[in-house]
Amino acid sequence: MAKIIVVTSGKGGVGKTTSAAAISTGLALRGKKTVVIDFDVGLRNLDLIMGCERRVVYDLVNVIQGEAGLNQALIRDKRVENLFILPASQTRDKDALTKEGVEQILEQLKEDFDFILCDSPAGIERGAQLAMYFADEAIVVTNPEVSSVRDSDRILGLLGSKTRRAEQSLEPVKEHLLITRYNPFRVTSGDMLTLDDIREILAIDLLGLIPESEAVLRASNQGVPVTHDASSDAGQAYTDTVSRLLGEEMPLRFHEVQRKGLLSRMFGGSRR
Amino acid sequence: MKLLEFLKRERKKSASVAKERLQIIVAHQRSQRGQPDYMPLLERELLEVIRRYVHVDDNAIQISLDSEDNCSVLELNVTLPKS
Numbered sequence: 279m280a281k282i283i284v285v286t287s288g289k290g291g292v293g294k295t296t297s298a299a300a301i302s303t304g305l306a307l308r309g310k311k312t313v314v315i316d317f318d319v320g321l322r323n324l325d326l327i328m329g330c331e332r333r334v335v336y337d338l339v340n341v342i343q344g345e346a347g348l349n350q351a352l353i354r355d356k357r358v359e360n361l362f363i364l365p366a367s368q369t370r371d372k373d374a375l376t377k378e379g380v381e382q383i384l385e386q387l388k389e390d391f392d393f394i395l396c397d398s399p400a401g402i403e404r405g406a407q408l409a410m411y412f413a414d415e416a417i418v419v420t421n422p423e424v425s426s427v428r429d430s431d432r433i434l435g436l437l438g439s440k441t442r443r444a445e446q447s448l449e450p451v452k453e454h455l456l457i458t459r460y461n462p463f464r465v466t467s468g469d470m471l472t473l474d475d476i477r478e479i480l481a482i483d484l485l486g487l488i489p490e491s492e493a494v495l496r497a498s499n500q501g502v503p504v505t506h507d508a509s510s511d512a513g514q515a516y517t518d519t520v521s522r523l524l525g526e527e528m529p530l531r532f533h534e535v536q537r538k539g540l541l542s543r544m545f546g547g548s549r550r
Numbered sequence: 551m552k553l554l555e556f557l558k559r560e561r562k563k564s565a566s567v568a569k570e571r572l573q574i575i576v577a578h579q580r581s582q583r584g585q586p587d588y589m590p591l592l593e594r595e596l597l598e599v600i601r602r603y604v605h606v607d608d609n610a611i612q613i614s615l616d617s618e619d620n621c622s623v624l625e626l627n628v629t630l631p632k633s
Contacts, residue, residue, distance in 0.1 A: 424568050431576045435583045468563025475569045479576055 280388040283395050283523075284413040286437075288429030290400030292421045293458040296494060296504065297516075298397035299327045301417070303503040304520030306361035310392040313352065313362040315383075317409035318399035319375055322366035328355065329501025330363055339367035342379030348386055357506065362391075375408050384412050402436060412442055415452040417485060421459045422471040430455075430480055454485035456519065461490045462535045473533050486519030488512050489532040585615055596626065604630055 285298040295316075302314035316324035319339060325331040330353045336346035341364075348364075355361035364383075367374060387394050398409035410416060416437050420430045437451045438444055444451070457476060464470035477484055488494075493510030497503060505520075507513040511532050518528045582589070593613045600606055612627040 424572055427572050428575055428579070431579055435579065439584060465565070468565050471565050471568055471572075475565070475572075479569070479572050 280391045280394050281415060282384060282388075282413050283393065283415045283417060284398055284410040285395060285417045285419060286398040286406065286410055286433050287400070287419040287426070288402060288406075288433040289421075289426045292419050292426050293488070293494075294400070294419050295324050295327050295397055296498065297417065297419050297456060297458065297488070298395050299324060299503040300497075300505045300513075300516040301520055301523065302361060302393070302395045303355075303358060303505040304516055305393050305395075305523070306355065306358040307505065308520060308524065309360065310524075311360045311390065312393040312395065313364060313387055313391050314395040314397060315364040316366035316397050317375070317405050318397065319366045319405055320368065320371055321399065322368050324397050325353075325363065325365045326501060327498050328363050328503060330355070330365075331501070334365045337365045337367040338383070339370045339374040341383055342374070342376060348383060357502070373404070375405065377408060377411065380408050381412060402432060406433075407436065407440055410437060410441055410451070413437075413451050414443070415454065417454045417456050418480070418482065419456050419458055420476060420480070422457060422461075422465070422473075422476060424471075427471070427476060427479055434480065434482065453482045454523070455480055455482045456486050456488070457484070458488040459490045460487050460533065462533060466535050473530075484530075485522055486515060487530060487533050488515045488519070581614075589613065589615065600628060606630060 285294050285301070287294050295318075298314055302312045305312040314324065314328070315338065316322050317338070318324070322337070325334050333353050336351035338351070340346040341348050341351045351364055353363045353365065355363065384394060396409045396413065399405040418430050418433055420426050434453060437453060441451050443449065455477065457473060460473070461470055465472050473484070473487060489511050491504075491510060491512035493507050493512045494504050497507060497512075504510065504512045505516045508517070515532050518531060521528045593611065596613065597606070597608070597611050600611065606628065610629040610631075614625045616623045616625065
């Protein structure tokens with residue numbers, strides 16, 4: 279049975295789409311059949327981050343309105359087997375999405391896939407609520423910054439009340455915290471909220487920590503999810519995140535300033 | 551001693567200010583979680599009614615809704631000034 283995971287945040291620009299692209303790529307690289315759905319109707323961008331913008335023919339809204347079949351709209355990723363993208367519509371407005379339509383698509387996808395990732399739009403309105411409504415788990419993307427943390431808390435409130443699991447008193451949506459754009463140097467100098475501050479305030483399990491990294495912009499420039507850049511810190515951090523999502527224990531990396539001791543500076547000892 | 555305090559205050563980093571502010575706002579947000587949408591308006595209107603008789607501060611009124619098994623209890627707390 280497929281797991282439905284929403285990637286959400288409330289605030290815009292914190293890295294939802296980057297994370298949805300990177301995590302779905304990571305899951306597919308681990309052999310899991312994965313589909314990632316863009317729920318940002320009117321402002322689609324997942325196709326661009328995944329590098330398939332020129333192969334979009336049909337979209338989510340076309341499928342909901344019966345203008346295309348699901349298989350016609352799904353785009354097969356060029357780089358990884360087992361990875362599919364369902365783009366959002368660029369021309370329609372948010373009202374084109376219906377709860378029944380979304381449910382039908384998800385039910386159909388559940389039969390074929392191991393993981394269904396829903397890339398939520400920013401905000402807390404219809405599109406965002408539909409993206410989270412049917413979720414089994416939620417990845418709450420948060421930057422170490424006041425407005426992002428506050429909005430994440432708002433989203434946690436909605437996950438606990440405005441989802442199918444909440445409304446039908448089922449087991450609650452499993453909430454994961456994903457901290458992105460973390461800068462250990464600024465944390466050390468006292469100008470950025472620490473990992474523990476954010477965990478303490480939001481009080482949910484930490485799934486991963488992605489450092490602020492030049493690799494992320496490079497990846498989006500090229501339309502290649504950063505997970506493929508295996509030598510980069512962000513790429514490795516997303517790979518760790520995926521392992522944890524699959525239930526593996528992974529030690530946290532990239533949350534501290536890499537200190538080089540005198541000896542390793544002199545002799546170039548191995549860096550952790 | 552004064553000098554030490556001064557230095558300490560200077561050292562208060564922006565991240566710890568952020569944390570304190572967040573703790574307060576998040577606690578406030580959570581206290582409102584699950585409340586019906588009409589609660590803020592109800593609170594404002596109740597305050598208006600009370601003010602027709604006594605002058606009270608904005609924060610002199612506290613209102614909360616607790617739901618138990620089969621009923622909800624609306625609790626209203628008003629601090630009146632000494633007359």
